[in-house]
Amino acid sequence: MEENKQKLFSQLKDLDTEQRNTNTREIDVADSLEIARLINAEDQKVAGQVEKKLPAIARAIDLIKEAFDQGGRLIYAGAGTSGRLGILDAVECPPTFGTDPGQVIGLIAGGKEAVFRSQERAEDYESNGREALRDVDLNSRDIVCGIAASGRTPYVHGALKEAKETGCHTLFVTTVPASQITIDVDVMIDIPVGPEVIMGSTRMKSGTAQKMVLNMLTTGAMIRKGKVYENVMVDLQLANQKLEERSKRIVMMFTGVDYEQAGEWLEKAGGHVKTALVMILAGMERGEAEQQLQENNGFIRKVLQERTMKSE
Helix, strand or coil: CHHHHHHHHHHHHHCHHHCCCHHHCCHHHCCHHHHHHHHHHHHHHHHHHHHCCHHHHHHHHHHHHHHHHCCCCEEEEECHHHHHHHHHHHHHHHHHHCCCCCCEEEEECCCCHHHHCCCHHHHHCHHHHHHHHHHCCCCCCCEEEEECCCCCCHHHHHHHHHHHHHCCEEEEEECCCHHHCCCCCCEEEECCCCCCCCCCCCCCHHHHHHHHHHHHHHHHHHHHCCCEECCEECCCCCCCHHHHHHHHHHHHHHHCCCHHHHHHHHHHCCCCHHHHHHHHHHCCCHHHHHHHHHHCCCCHHHHHHHHHHHHC
C-alpha cells in the first residue's frame, strides 16, 4: 500500500496540471477584477491548444459516426469534473439532435450520486470502470471515450481496457501531453493546457478544454449523420414549448410559410421538422418525404438536390 502511494505521489508530482502557474502566484492578494483578469487570460490559451489537435478530433468524429452507422453507442467514462462533463454532453444530445437517449451515454465513477456529490474513492479502482461498462452491456459496435484531465485515473483506464478487450474503438480526452499517458487508445486527444490558475484545480482550464472537445465530437458526428440542414438543428424533438416554437420558426425560415401554416405542416409531418421541410420544399407527401430522407441518410440537402436533378 505504501509503495502504491509513493508511486502515485511521483506520478502527480510530474503532471503538467499539478504544477504551479507562474502567472498567478500573486492571486491570493489580488482584488476581484485582477482575479477575473488572470483567470480570463489563462482561459484564452485553451482554444489555441485545442486547435492543434483538430486532426485527432476529426478522426474521432469519423469513428463515432461509424459506430452510430453500425447501431453502436458513444459511451463516455470519467471521474469528477470529467465524468460530469461527459454526462452533460450525453444528456444534451436527445433534445438537440432528436437522438435516442441511449445513443450517447455518460458514466461517472461513483454512479449517479457522484454527479451531485463527489465520490472521490470510486475513481481509484480500474475494476469500477470495467464493471460500469459491463453494466451497460458493452458490445463491439460501441465506441468508448475516456475523459481524464490527469490522464491517469484508474476508473477511466479500466473502462478503456474493457472496451479494447471487447473489440471497441477507444478515444481518450486528456489535458496533459500524450507523453505522460500510459494507456493505448485508437485516438488520443491530448490538450496540454499547462498549469491551472489554482494548482490542480482541473475544473478550470482542463474542464474548459474537455467541454470544447466533447462539443466537437458529438456535434460533428451528428452533422455527419444528417442532423443539421445548412447550420440549423432540424432533427430536434418537440419536447417542450420552446422547442415547438423553435420548430415553427425553422419551418418558416426555410420555406416562407406563415406561423399558422408552419404549425399545420408540422402536424402533417408528425411533429418532425425535417419531414415537414422536405414536404414543403420538394412538394412531397409525408410518406415519400420520410422515404427520401431515409434513402439519403437523413440529409435534406441531398433529397432536394436529387429532386432537382430529376426535374431537369
